[in-house]
Amino acid sequence: MKSTSILPLLSTLTPLASAATVWSGLFNESYTVADFDKWSWSSQIPPYQWYIHGSEETAHYLSLSSEYKNPNSTLDEAQGLKTTLDNTASWNGQTMMRTELIPQVESGVDIGSGKKYYHFSLSVDEDGLPNVELEHQIAFFESHFTELKYGGSSDTASSLTFYANSAAQWSTALEAGVWYNFAYGIDFDGGSVELYTSTGADDLELAVQAVSASASSNSQDWHVGVLRLDNGVDGGEESWYWSGVYVEDGEVTLAV
Numbered sequence: 544m545k546s547t548s549i550l551p552l553l554s555t556l557t558p559l560a561s562a563a564t565v566w567s568g569l570f571n572e573s574y575t576v577a578d579f580d581k582w583s584w585s586s587q588i589p590p591y592q593w594y595i596h597g598s599e600e601t602a603h604y605l606s607l608s609s610e611y612k613n614p615n616s617t618l619d620e621a622q623g624l625k626t627t628l629d630n631t632a633s634w635n636g637q638t639m640m641r642t643e644l645i646p647q648v649e650s651g652v653d654i655g656s657g658k659k660y661y662h663f664s665l666s667v668d669e670d671g672l673p674n675v676e677l678e679h680q681i682a683f684f685e686s687h688f689t690e691l692k693y694g695g696s697s698d699t700a701s702s703l704t705f706y707a708n709s710a711a712q713w714s715t716a717l718e719a720g721v722w723y724n725f726a727y728g729i730d731f732d733g734g735s736v737e738l739y740t741s742t743g744a745d746d747l748e749l750a751v752q753a754v755s756a757s758a759s760s761n762s763q764d765w766h767v768g769v770l771r772l773d774n775g776v777d778g779g780e781e782s783w784y785w786s787g788v789y790v791e792d793g794e795v796t797l798a799v
Contacts, residue, residue, distance in 0.1 A: 562660070562791040562792065562794050562795065562796045563791060563792045563793050564789050564790070564791050565648075565652055565653075565654055565659070565791060565792050566589075566590070566646050566648050566652060566654050566789060566790040567590060567789045567790075568590050568591060568644075568646060568788035568789055569618060569619065569620040569787070569788065569789060570607055570620065570621060570622040570623070570624065571619075571621050571622070572609075572621035572622065574607060574621075574622065575607065576601055576602050576605055576606060576607060577601075579591065579593040579601050579644075580593065580601050582594075582647060587647055588647065589647045589648065589649055590647055591644040591645065591646065591647055591767070592644065592645035592646070592763065593605075593644055593645075594645075595634050595641050595642070595644075595766070595768070596632060596634060596641065596642050596643070597629075597631040597632035597633055597634065597640070597641075597642070598631055598633075599631050603627065603631070604626060604628075604632065604642045605624065605625070605626060605627075605642070606624075606625045606627075607622045607623070607624055607625075608622055608623065608625070609621060609622055610623070611623030611624060611625045611784050611785075612786040612787075613664045613666070613722040613724070613786040613787060613799060615722065615743055615744030615799060616664070616787055616799055617798045617799065618787055618789075618799075620787065623784055623785060624644075624784070624785040624788075625782055625783070625784050625785075626642045626643075626644075626768050626782075626785065627642060627671070627780065627781070627782055627783075628640050628641075628642050628769055628778070628780070628781045628783070629778075629779070629780040629781070630773070630777050630778065630779075632771075638772075638774050638775055639770055639771060639772050639773060639774070640770070640771040640773050640778060641768070641769075641770045641771070642768050642769060642783075643766040643767065643768030643769070643770065644766075644768055645763055645764065645765065645766060645767070646762070646763060646765055646767070646790070647763070648762050653762055654760065654762045654765075654790045655759065655760030655761055655762045656731050656732065657730075657731060657732055657792065658728070658729070658730050658731070658732075658733075658792070659728075659729050659731065659790055659791070659792060660726045660727065660728050660729075660739075660790065660791045660792075660795045660796070661682075661727040661729065661765060661790050662724075662725070662726045662787055662788065662789050662790070662791065662796070663682055663724075663725055663767065663785060663786075663787060663788045664722050664723065664724045664725070664785070664786040664787040664788075664799060665681070665682070665722070665723045665725070665783065665784065665785060665786075666720070666721060666722045666783075666784040667717065667719055667781075667782065667783060667784065668719050668782055668784070669719045669720070670782065671780060671781045671782025671783075672719060672781070673693055673717070673769075673771075673781045673783070674694060674771070674778045674779055674781065675693070675694045675700065675701055676694060676695075676776075676778075677694050677695060677771050677772055677773060677776065677778045678692060678693075678694050678695030678696075678697075678700070678771070678772045679692060679693040679695075679769050679771050679772075680692055680766075680769070680770040680771075680772075681703075681768075681769050681770075681783075682725070682727075682765070682766065682767060683765075683766050683770070684759075684760060684764055684765055684766070685760075685764035685766070686757065686759060686764075687706075687709070688707070688708065688736065688756045688757050688758050688759070689705075689706060689707045689708075689727055689729070689736045689756060689758070690705075690706050691703060691705055691706070691725075692704050693717055694771075695772070697711070698711075699711050699714045701716075702714035702715060702716055702717065703715055703716070703717040703723065705725075705738050705740075705750075705751060707736040707738075707751070707754040707756050708736075708754055708755060708756040708757075710754075712751045712754060713738055713740070713751050715740075721742055721743070722742060722743055722786070722799075723740065724740060724741045724742065724745075724747060724787065724799045725738065725739065725740050725747075726738075726739040726740075726747055726795055726796075728749075728753075728795060729758050729760075730753065730758065731758050731759065731760065733753075734755060734756060734757065734758050735753040735754060735755055735756060735758065736751075736753065736754050736756045736758060737749060737751055737752055737753045737754070738750050738751035739795060739797070741799065744799065745799070746797040746798055746799070747796075747797045747798075747799065748797075767785065767788055768783075769781070769783050787799060
């Protein structure tokens with residue numbers, strides 16, 4: 544599969560020190576869709592905040608299954624997540640459609656300082672292909688200092704594109720059935736973002752060197768999900784699959 548980087552693709556790096564997971568969004572075999580609804584502002588239970596969604600019940604927008612995870616994953620992960628976008632997914636009457644989870648960290652845990660690696664794998668299928676005519680903002684931070692995008696009217700709209708500092712840095716074709724693996728390497732103290740990526744079972748490789756960006760997070764503003772700019776158009780129903788979602792400190796883990 545061909546991908547394009549604004550900066551040169553570098554060879555795989557070998558970690559010099561062990562990494563430490565500081566927040567895990569992985570699902571074990573006992574986690575159910577009903578568990579998402581146990582979170583509230585008065586009862587902030589990890590691992591996810593769940594409030595950015597449409598008017599239907601949670602099971603309309605979220606589902607879990609062993610079939611939804613990256614089958615190549617080496618992580619201790621029993622289930623993957625399917626998120627659904629359709630014309631009911633307006634949050635608070637907005638003209639954009641949104642199905643998004645937010646990390647809920649344990650008290651005292653900070654995932655918005657130092658150097659952190661935000662990991663996730665993403666896939667789509669033939670039945671729920673995203674509408675290329677509409678812009679999608681994916682795995683983004685509230686300030687949008689880094690994110691993935693797909694669709695819309697930009698020069699890279701037909702590709703899955705990594706943005707940092709409001710500029711396209713890397714892109715690849717979005718194909719059904721392919722697992723795209725990512726890690727955002729974010730230096731919150733130094734103000735930069737880099738991208739590690741691969742597909743399928745391949746180890747992550749550094750695809751985008753550190754780009755200067757206004758990197759900041761309050762540890763509860765990374766959106767694990769998709770925002771689609773419908774703006775009054777019926778964008779149809781889409782399915783997005785998520786696997787291997789976690790944040791680590793130390794050196795980056797390259798195995799997916």
